[in-house]
Amino acid sequence: MNILIVDDDPLICQSLRLLLSREPDMDVTATANDGAAAIQCCEEVLPDIVLMDIRMPGMDGIQAARQIKQKWPQVQIMMLTTFQDEHSIRLALLAGAEGYMLKSTQVSSMAQQLRALASGSSVVDANVLKTLMLPEKENRSDLTPRENDILELVALGCSNREIAEQLFISEGTVRNTLSIILDKLELRDRTQLAIYYWRQSL
Template identity: 60%
Template sequence: MNILIVDDDSLVCESLELLLSRETDLQVLGTAANGVEAVTFCETHDVQIVLMDIQMPIMNGIEATKKLKSIKPELVIMMLTTFHDEQNIRLALAAGAKGYLIKSMDVTQMAHSIRSLASGSSVLDPRVIETLLSPKEKVLAELTEREQSISHLIAKGLSNKEIASQLFLSEGTVRNNLSIILGKLELRDRTQLAIYYLQSEAD
């Protein structure tokens, strides 16, 4: 997997590049110090995953995420930052980020998260999930047994294809059920569903 590291702290970039280079299936193509450099780099290189800081000069990570997703929708972006306040989290996810991790995470766990992102899963640091927790009027009990099973597997990070295989369903059936679940719980996407499910299980 080809990775771009975007951070205005050169030491962070160098450290991440060194640590991730030890993973045989991960290749750091380069680094960028701000959002503008990140966009330029992605336009000229075959980047698959971007590790994006938030607070940077010239163009911050959230603006860069919006820009990159508009020109390369298939690009997978994971925020990697010290900030985990609700506003930044929600803005980043709304901009198109599929993951949100805190920089203090162990590099082995980070590499695992990168692989999960590449397979189509959304990845959120536990501290991010805790920040986003809020009471819901809707409850999981309103879902059918199949819908609860699908929600459980989505919360575990499985893709539609993996869920279909595990529950002996077609991918189309999983997609249809997911749409019904999101409608019942008044949620926007599978990331919100995963957060909601984990919150409900913790209560």
């Protein structure tokens, strides 16, 4: 399988390239240091798997994953990170990533998980899965009561006009508040807002 490694730390890229290249069925065809470079690499040498850090300057792994999946849905994406917070995990999976593992993962286990991903399985590290199963509350608490009201009405399928009528505010205020909510939650559109809301309600 052909693998693209993406991390803003060149040493990590080099180390992973060296270690994974020892696997007989793995070929690291390229490395990149940010999300934009990862997309460019996909243009030039389409990999089977992108092994990508989630937190990078410029375009991060979540933004890059979203664009890669839109352009090349067949490419499998494994997010690799030291972060274990549920908000990042959920955003990565919403962006289309099929796997999520920690940088502390042993190389032998990492190779096994990449093989599982290549075979079509979704792969989430056991420790990450435990975090993912916890209810995500901290980020939603960053929203004001009005923002939470609008989020709930979006999840219920209300249009901007219907939200404005129910909350006795203008449609312009609804639009502006939606933009603020999307920025706070690092989401792209109303659909992702609805998915986010219902996942928090489980």
